[in-house]
Amino acid sequence: MSYNLSPKSEIRNTKQMTWRILSYIMLVLVFSCQNHIIERSASEYFPLKEGNWWHYANNDLYNPQVINIVVESLDTLLQRECYPFNISGEFRYFSKDQEGVKEYIKITQNYGGYDYTILQGFITRLELPLVRGNQFSDSLVDSLDFFGQWIKGRYLINGLVSDYQNDELYGAVYKLIISIFQFITTLDSTIASEEYVEEYYAPSIGLIRFKNRDGEFNLTEYHVE
């Protein structure tokens, strides 16, 4: 058996190798364009910054509603820095840590014209980063001695990142299903409430759509820094 080691044959081999490498790269490009794993891994799904705002509207022709959310300047609650979200005049407070987004919850009961705080604290609202299939759960429990009678409060959140879809306009959008339960228990009664919310989060924008007991709302305008 003989081998040709001439420069021409080496050049031919080099060309073949170059074609193989280019083919490999093309293959990678084709697969890369479909999955968008980097977009999902390297994007901010809950951009929390003062001045950000989002406007939402429902699709109900007979009862049109608009919800405006504005992030106000940083505040401190229970020794924790958080951002007030002005949601059409109603305030909710959110902060972010390494495990996700926390929301400030306060449950009060009115007796004789006075509001008594049964429980307050920060609860996990979203576990970050968003990964399909992830389930999270958090709860707050506290009680109040009300003139010798104990009143117990419990607030519970269960969340599921059910899926993501590549949207032409918004990119890789995650769908979350969130259940919220609230219980206030006295010696002779329990007041319970529950709420189911569907939320859709887009990269570098945040919440783009949600469904709750008031209907379905879609993002109409936004400003995110």
Add this chain to the structure above:
Amino acid sequence: MILIVMFSMHVGIEAGFHQPVIGLDYNLNSGVLVKAFIGKEDLRHNVYLNLALSGAYYQGKNPGYSFGNYGLTLLIKKSHWRVAPFVEFGGDYISRELNKNKEWGIGFNYAFGFSINFNYEALNIYPAFYYDGLTDFKAQAGNLGIKLGIGYEL
């Protein structure tokens, strides 16, 4: 022929540290890199061409989260210079996991930087400093990297 090819080839391993700087820094602390390569110098003795298998693993800021990319890359590095620039590119299998829930995909990996070469007979030892990028052609992510490599000329 096989002997000639083998004698002009080199093999080596690299280990390094990645600090996420673009995109990945939202959710990741830092990563480690391990790479094995086999390569050859071109006919005009200008550059080394290395084919490498690599794996990088990152720990998330959320303790339940991790990110990894594993791939095949081609590295082109200037040969016979003390401070040698290089570029590298290829495809990566990328996976990320939160509380045992996993997502995966394919991405394009690229890197550029320079290495400082120290040679002792057939042995080449080098620290390298570089930028390591990942893209799916819709979004970008990247790390600053430092690695130490050992190569051996066969």
